[in-house]
Amino acid sequence: xxxxxxxxxxxxxxxxxxxxxxxxxxxxxxxxxxxxxxxxxxxxxxxxxxxxxxxxxxxxxxxxxxxxxxxxxxxxxxxxxxxxxxxxxxxxxxxxxxxxxxxxxxxxxxxxxxxxxxxxxxxxxxxxxxxxxxxxxxxxxxxxxxxxxxxxxxxxxx
Amino acid sequence: xxxxxxxxxxxxxxxxxxxxxxxxxxxxxxxxxxxxxxxxxxxxxxxxxxxxxxxxxxxxxxxxxxxxxxxxxxxxxxxxxxxxxxxxxxxxxxxxxxxxxxxxxxxxxxxxxxxxxxxxxxxxxxxxxxxxxxxxxxxxxxxxxxxxxxxxxxxxxxxxxxxxxxxxxxxxxxxxxxxxxxxxxxxxxxxxxxxx
Numbered sequence: 001x002x003x004x005x006x007x008x009x010x011x012x013x014x015x016x017x018x019x020x021x022x023x024x025x026x027x028x029x030x031x032x033x034x035x036x037x038x039x040x041x042x043x044x045x046x047x048x049x050x051x052x053x054x055x056x057x058x059x060x061x062x063x064x065x066x067x068x069x070x071x072x073x074x075x076x077x078x079x080x081x082x083x084x085x086x087x088x089x090x091x092x093x094x095x096x097x098x099x100x101x102x103x104x105x106x107x108x109x110x111x112x113x114x115x116x117x118x119x120x121x122x123x124x125x126x127x128x129x130x131x132x133x134x135x136x137x138x139x140x141x142x143x144x145x146x147x148x149x150x151x152x153x154x155x156x157x158x
Numbered sequence: 159x160x161x162x163x164x165x166x167x168x169x170x171x172x173x174x175x176x177x178x179x180x181x182x183x184x185x186x187x188x189x190x191x192x193x194x195x196x197x198x199x200x201x202x203x204x205x206x207x208x209x210x211x212x213x214x215x216x217x218x219x220x221x222x223x224x225x226x227x228x229x230x231x232x233x234x235x236x237x238x239x240x241x242x243x244x245x246x247x248x249x250x251x252x253x254x255x256x257x258x259x260x261x262x263x264x265x266x267x268x269x270x271x272x273x274x275x276x277x278x279x280x281x282x283x284x285x286x287x288x289x290x291x292x293x294x295x296x297x298x299x300x301x302x303x304x305x306x307x308x309x310x311x312x313x314x315x316x317x318x319x320x321x322x323x324x325x326x327x328x329x330x331x332x333x334x335x336x337x338x339x340x341x342x343x344x345x346x347x348x349x350x351x352x353x354x
Contacts, residue, residue: 009192016186017178024177037186041195043262050263060263067262067269082194085185090177097176104173114352117266123174136267137352145352154166 008048012041015061018124019044020084022062025108025120026069030089034081040068056130062121063134070113107156115149122146203254210247218243231301242294246287253279270349277342281335288331296320 001009012019023036043064051060090101108116114135121131128142135142219240226236253276261272299320 005196008196009187012187012192012195016184017181020181020184020186021178024181038191038195041191042198045195045198047260047263050260063265064262066266067264070266070270071262071273082188082191084191085188088180088184090180097180100173101177101180104170104177107170112348112351114266114348119170123171134265135352136265150167153170 004048008045011057011061012044015058018058018061019065020086022065022069022120024090025105025116026072026113029091030086031081033090034084036069036072037084038081039072040065043068059130059134062126066117066120066134070117107153110156111149111152115145115152118142118145119149119153207247207250207254210250215240215243215247225302231298235297235301239294239298242290246283249279249283253283267349267352270345274342274345274349277338277345281338281342284331284338285335288327292324292327295323 019040020033020037023033023040027033027036044061047060047064051057088098090098090105108119111119118131118135121134126134128139132139132142137145222231222236222239225231226233231239257279258272258276261269261276264272
């Protein structure tokens, strides 16, 4: 295995939680999470050579993951997906923690894709300027959008 | 109300923390996934363009050269056909390799705008391409079957076939165009909503 492959595997393992969280929030079931996760991983691999440390690794991962999730064509017949090594089903499990996660999912999933991206980045405690850089809007606009999103979430029935 | 707002967001944070903790404990990646991912060197669209350019185009050139040499089609038709194929491949290259170059690496808004531009160009390619295909197919049929003007029955059959083909083709093209346009409009609405 060459250095590039070793580095890539290390990064994929380090950021697996970030990538899986994003994929989960943009999917409707476990199979779709698998599909999107694989697609994100492939896009990260293809862009790995061009990642010239110009931005933070986490920012880059978020940008590719969110772009892939938002543009993912759910109707297209996809290539064969490799199952992920996951022994939970966040969509089907019924323990107390899973119910909390489902409540979160049900609210965030009802937002428009860009708003979903913004609230996810906010939940990850990213500063407003970084959120703005990933989404492509000003810091002020991030603040305005977050207020609107909070209002929307507050008015949602669980 | 402000207190409720803060509580709501606190609740979201707590739920999010539960989610990330649960995912952290999972392995997720495995050898097979990593191998599958790293085997991807070329995007499917690049493969598609290269196959068209280096396989399909030479095959078509040879096939129509044979038709020309056996008197089935005219030289003019042969050259026009090859030019149309070259233009079509050129258009694919322009949309995917020029317009869409590195679209994923930009911020979400820019990527989405590039995506819209690419889709618009694909719609234009289709709107122009399908009628040209129908006309080309009609002329090809005409030349290939060595149409004899004196045979009236033959003329009616061929003419009717071409007419029906044109109508059906135009209808299908219109339906596809409307569907693609609707998807593009939805994406444009998302972008405008973000810019508000």
